[in-house]
Amino acid sequence: MNPKEKSIYxxxxxxxxxxxxxxxHPEGIGNSDIARSLHLESDFEGSQKNYLSWSIIGLLVNEGKVKYKKIGSRKLYFTA
Structure with missing residues (x-):
């Protein structure tokens, strides 16, 4: 498997x-909780940005598999 195939997989x-x-979580779940539950939390120079999980969630939203609802300053994600 080449690097591109590995990345896609x-x-x-x-x-x-x-x-x-x-x-x-049918009640919805936030990105930070998703990242924490999958041990995907960012830890670069002490910053907690969680861009990896956020980027993957964005792909799922664009594919129509996930929807979100903004509640206050948070976004909660649900299956579509």
Missing amino acids: AVSLLKEAILEVIKQ
């Missing part, structure tokens, strides 16, 4: 994992 696994976590 890895993203597909991350999508599956994130969808499973979201399905476990």
Whole structure:
């Protein structure tokens, strides 16, 4: 498997994992909680940005598999 194929496969696994976590929370779940539950929290120079999970969630939203609702300053994610 070449690097590009590995990357595509890895993203597909991350999508599956994130969808499973979201399905476990019909009341909605935030990005930071998703990142924490999958041990994907950012830890670069002490900053907690969680861009990896946020980017994968964005792909799932664009694919129509996930929807979100803004509640106050938070976005909660749900399966579509």
